[in-house]
Amino acid sequence: MIRNSECKEFEIYYKDERFKLLAEKVLNKEYEVIEEYKNTERNYVAKIEIDSRFYVLKSPKAETVIPQRRLQTAFKKGEGLTSFINIDAAQKLGIDFFIEPLAVMVKRGVFLKESFILMDYIDGKKIETVEDIDVIMGMVQKIHEKGIYHGDLNTSNFIKTKEGIKIIDSQAKKEKFWHFKRGYDILTMKNDLLTISLGYEVEKKYRVKRDLGYVLGYFIKNFKKLSFVKKIREFKIKLRNKGWKV
Numbered sequence: 001m002i003r004n005s006e007c008k009e010f011e012i013y014y015k016d017e018r019f020k021l022l023a024e025k026v027l028n029k030e031y032e033v034i035e036e037y038k039n040t041e042r043n044y045v046a047k048i049e050i051d052s053r054f055y056v057l058k059s060p061k062a063e064t065v066i067p068q069r070r071l072q073t074a075f076k077k078g079e080g081l082t083s084f085i086n087i088d089a090a091q092k093l094g095i096d097f098f099i100e101p102l103a104v105m106v107k108r109g110v111f112l113k114e115s116f117i118l119m120d121y122i123d124g125k126k127i128e129t130v131e132d133i134d135v136i137m138g139m140v141q142k143i144h145e146k147g148i149y150h151g152d153l154n155t156s157n158f159i160k161t162k163e164g165i166k167i168i169d170s171q172a173k174k175e176k177f178w179h180f181k182r183g184y185d186i187l188t189m190k191n192d193l194l195t196i197s198l199g200y201e202v203e204k205k206y207r208v209k210r211d212l213g214y215v216l217g218y219f220i221k222n223f224k225k226l227s228f229v230k231k232i233r234e235f236k237i238k239l240r241n242k243g244w245k246v
Contacts, residue, residue, distance in 0.1 A: 002088055007105075010114075013084055014103040023103035023118055025050050026057060041065055047121060054121035055102070064112055073112035079171060080104040080117040086148075086172035093146050097139055098167045099159075122166065124159035130198055132158075135165050137205045140185065144208070147174045149181040154192040180213030187221045 004013045005020060008027045014020045025031060031048045038045040042062040048055050060079040063069045076082065080101065087098045105116040127133065136158055143149070150157065150170045157169045175181045186208045189195060195202060208214055224230075 002084060010105045010107045012103055012105050013081055015088075016102075019102040019118070022050055022055070023105050023116075026103075026116060026118055027105060031055075031057075056119045056121050058117040058119070060115060060117070064114060070111050073108070074110055078106055078108075078112045078115050080115045081106055082173070083117070083171045086174070090143070090146070090148055090172050095143055095146060095148070097164065098170060098172055122159055122161055122168075124161040124166070127155040127158050127160065127165070127194065130200055132160065132165065133195060133198070133200050134205065137189075137202070139165065139167065140189075141206055143172075144182045144185070147176060148172050149175060149185050151181070151185075153185040153188045155189075155194045175213075178213030179209045179211050180217050183208045183210075183214030184217035184221065187217055191221075 002013055002015055003020075004011055006012070007024050010027055012020055012023045012027075014023060026048075031050045033046050034049050034054065035047040036045070037047065040061075042065065044057075044059040044061060046057050048057045058080075063073055063079060077085070081104050084101045084104045087100045090098055091100070099119060099122060101117050101119050103118045105118070106112065107114040127136065133155065136155065140150070140153065150167065151173060152169065157167065158165050159168055173181070186202060186206065190202045194200075224233075
């Protein structure tokens with residue numbers, strides 16, 4: 001069961017008392033940064049050390065700095081807490097291959113002000129082979145059967161561990177009525193660089209239900225490939241690099 005407590009204007013969400021104490025140390029800055037994987041205006045991810053153990057600390061800053069994303073937080077829980085709740089629900093359905101947060105720290109008023117996600121540091125390997133992707137597609141089949149989608153389904157968001165392949169960087173959200181998001185998952189995997197380089201035929205391994213949702217996903221995925229859309233996205237990146245919050 002997910003519990004919560006307060007510390008330094010933050011609400012801490014956790015399951016185990018040990019992880020609440022770790023979260024408090026994070027908020028009190030009682031940790032050492034070992035390596036920063038990403039440090040941008042939109043996202044922060046780092047390997048940290050607390051009491052001689054390694055963890056991963058994430059801060060999805062985009063939802064607090066991009067105006068439209070920030071406005072949405074008036075009605076949403078935020079990426080960290082949403083992921084925690086959804087992965088906990090998936091575990092209760094027997095799906096145990098999402099990497100679950102140890103603790104989530106949220107500071108908010110009307111809108112989300114700041115949030116952190118603390119996770120175990122997983123020592124694993126990259127996905128590399130056709131056999132690895134076969135395992136992934138089996139996992140995707142299972143989560144899709146429960147109505148859960150990944151949201152960014154590519155091989156870089158999976159990791160090989162001693163306990164098997166695990167899913168990383170997913171909010172484990174559900175869709176109830178059609179296969180738009182699940183179809184979009186499959187369409188995204190078809191465009192993954194590793195699946196393309198290995199000649200892996202995604203839809204021969206897993207045939208997603210081709211309903212109206214899938215058709216819409218197919219249209220959007222191909223619309224994004226159009227040259228003028230790519231130019232708009234490139235222009236947005238240039239604006240972001242100049243400090244625009246878009």
